[in-house]
Amino acid sequence: MKAISIRTFGSPDGLAVVDLPVPAPAAGQVLIATEAVGVGGVDTVIRSGALAAHGFKEGHIPGGEVAGTVTAVGDGVDVSWIGRRVWGFTGTGGGYVEQAVAPVEQILPLPDRLSAAAAVTLGSAGAVAHFGLAHGHFAPGETVLVRGAAGSIGIMAVQLAARGGAAAVAVTTSSSERGERLRRLGATHVLDRSGDGGEAAPTGYDVIIDVVAGEDMSSFFDRLNPNGRMVAVGAVAGQPPADFGTKIMAAFQKSMSFAAFSAATVSPADLSAVRSKQFGAAGRGEIEAVVHELLPLDEAVSAHRKMDAGEVFGRIVLTP
Numbered sequence: 558m559k560a561i562s563i564r565t566f567g568s569p570d571g572l573a574v575v576d577l578p579v580p581a582p583a584a585g586q587v588l589i590a591t592e593a594v595g596v597g598g599v600d601t602v603i604r605s606g607a608l609a610a611h612g613f614k615e616g617h618i619p620g621g622e623v624a625g626t627v628t629a630v631g632d633g634v635d636v637s638w639i640g641r642r643v644w645g646f647t648g649t650g651g652g653y654v655e656q657a658v659a660p661v662e663q664i665l666p667l668p669d670r671l672s673a674a675a676a677v678t679l680g681s682a683g684a685v686a687h688f689g690l691a692h693g694h695f696a697p698g699e700t701v702l703v704r705g706a707a708g709s710i711g712i713m714a715v716q717l718a719a720r721g722g723a724a725a726v727a728v729t730t731s732s733s734e735r736g737e738r739l740r741r742l743g744a745t746h747v748l749d750r751s752g753d754g755g756e757a758a759p760t761g762y763d764v765i766i767d768v769v770a771g772e773d774m775s776s777f778f779d780r781l782n783p784n785g786r787m788v789a790v791g792a793v794a795g796q797p798p799a800d801f802g803t804k805i806m807a808a809f810q811k812s813m814s815f816a817a818f819s820a821a822t823v824s825p826a827d828l829s830a831v832r833s834k835q836f837g838a839a840g841r842g843e844i845e846a847v848v849h850e851l852l853p854l855d856e857a858v859s860a861h862r863k864m865d866a867g868e869v870f871g872r873i874v875l876t877p
């Protein structure tokens with residue numbers, strides 16, 4: 558089968574199309590003939606070599622989110638899965654392939670009306686947005702800021718906050734065109750990357766969902782309301798500055814909270830329950846999966862170039 562491997566760490570040109578044997582699903586796993594494979598931000602970070610110290614090696618197959626049809630099951634897995642269309646999570650790799658293996662507890666049936674591309678756009682990002690908002694104790698009537706809203710997590714956080722009755726949903730983004738698209742998805746205020754939205758923008762936020770982190774992260778403490786909560790769900794701009802902790806203490810009198818959130822701390826059953834609801838909602842058109850572009854699997858290099866260039870609004874999906 559065709560697969561994409563990281564031949565050499567560094568630029569997208571280090572990705573290569575390779576021919577691999579079709580894997581056999583082990584006990585507790587299923588084999589999925591992939592129709593759609595999501596290109597995640599973490600795939601590009603792994604490809605760059607930045608996570609080499611964390612055990613990722615050249616030869617790694619990137620990708621973790623796939624959708625397609627189950628063609629075989631391992632020991633202990635109900636054979637009635639065979640022939641069903643599913644979304645599946647393969648882990649931190651193993652997704653950029655024509656036939657992927659996933660643990661049975663990490664697969665979910667697709668509703669008839671949901672495309673495979675929509676499923677790999679929503680599956681991981683929607684759950685992070687949902688549980689990130691819950692981690693920030695978001696309640697109806699509160700003001701929310703989504704920092705880094707143009708990616709798949711941010712787009713879902715905007716929609717869920719708006720549908721959840723937020724009094725205002727502000728977003729940071731780098732262009733007015735993206736701002737308009739985010740308004741159509743539920744944003745009420747568009748800010749630049751520094752958080753400046755002019756006089757019309759809310760003066761403070763109860764919840765900030767932060768996909769970005771990086772050097773400017775602590776400047777957003779100033780934009781929290783008293784008792785406000787900032788939840789870091791990603792780090793597309795890298796680590797926060799060294800004086801980050803000092804800045805939290807400087808905001809002491811606001812009784813603010815800072816938290817990190819990773820979906821890895823949520824049980825597979827709870828993740829599946831939320832994904833299932835979101836897949837249903839997307840199938841009914843209540844929430845939108847924003848697919849930036851469909852590209853053939855062997856154009857993964859081009860997908861990673863676009864990711865590196867910051868050109869992607871939503872998610873690129875590879876189609877094996």
Ligand SMILES: NC(=O)c1ccc[n+]([C@@H]2O[C@H](COP(=O)([O-])OP(=O)(O)OC[C@H]3O[C@@H](n4cnc5c(N)ncnc54)[C@H](OP(=O)(O)O)[C@@H]3O)[C@@H](O)[C@H]2O)c1
Binds near residue numbers: 681
């Ligand atoms: N918490 C979890 O469980 C979990 C699970 C999966 C992934 N993640 C993490 O989530 C992140 C990827 O999320 P995503 O795919 O939604 O994001 P993304 O598409 O990679 O980026 C989101 C947006 O952030 C803005 N941005 C990029 N660089 C920036 C910078 N230097 N300063 C300010 N804004 C910047 C860009 O929008 P504009 O150009 O419009 O500003 C970009 O579209 C990764 O850090 C990944 O590790 C977390």
